[in-house]
Amino acid sequence: MASKFITIMRYLGEFSGTALLVALHCLGCADGSDILKVQYGLVVMIIVHCFGFVSGGHANPCITLACYMMRYISFKMALIYMLAQFLGALTGFFLLTAMLPSDAISKDLCLVKSNGGLSWDQAFVIELVLTTTLIFGWCALWDARNSSYLDSVSLRIGLLVAACSLAGGQWTGATMNPAIVLVPAAYHGKHDDTPIFMASQFSAGIFAPVLWKLLFSPRSFFNSKPC
Numbered sequence: 001m002a003s004k005f006i007t008i009m010r011y012l013g014e015f016s017g018t019a020l021l022v023a024l025h026c027l028g029c030a031d032g033s034d035i036l037k038v039q040y041g042l043v044v045m046i047i048v049h050c051f052g053f054v055s056g057g058h059a060n061p062c063i064t065l066a067c068y069m070m071r072y073i074s075f076k077m078a079l080i081y082m083l084a085q086f087l088g089a090l091t092g093f094f095l096l097t098a099m100l101p102s103d104a105i106s107k108d109l110c111l112v113k114s115n116g117g118l119s120w121d122q123a124f125v126i127e128l129v130l131t132t133t134l135i136f137g138w139c140a141l142w143d144a145r146n147s148s149y150l151d152s153v154s155l156r157i158g159l160l161v162a163a164c165s166l167a168g169g170q171w172t173g174a175t176m177n178p179a180i181v182l183v184p185a186a187y188h189g190k191h192d193d194t195p196i197f198m199a200s201q202f203s204a205g206i207f208a209p210v211l212w213k214l215l216f217s218p219r220s221f222f223n224s225k226p227c
Helices: 002-029 035-055 061-069 075-099 120-142 153-172 178-188 194-216
Strands: none
Touching (some): 120 194, 178 194
């Protein structure tokens, strides 16, 4: 019974965190200014602070995939997290549409697309590098050797997201989050760049933790077990 309650609590944590992430981040998109890149990091900081102790505060399927690849959560829990995240993103976006006037929504609000001068492979690599950088930050957070340095974790993750967003936002949007890519694209019916970004981000979710395990972790990649 206690285990079932914890699972539900974690689900609600990821659902709520992702819903708020999409609603608050995309609310800033309505302005369209460069401050959005910093605002994205600040919103992530809030989500990690509020829900980090509940579910880990992933609010991102790529982070959950990386957590599974690192063997810190089970396959079943990873699926539960991802379901919560995509449903949360959908809920958050529809909450956004209820808060804003229709003319703001009709302008491709929060639609993630690459700079027109990029080829598809360039966009793929940029988003891969940005998402890998983000996941490295989470891998460092999860590493037992870092257990004495977990103060201000939410601030650190938020600054990491802001830095990546400032670096690549003008090229790919630098969402580093498939939930933020998929839901607005589905709403607006525009999917030109969606497969590229999602493939790149999920590839980073596999590549980054494997690289971390092989190069930076003293534990064997194959001996660690899910919690």
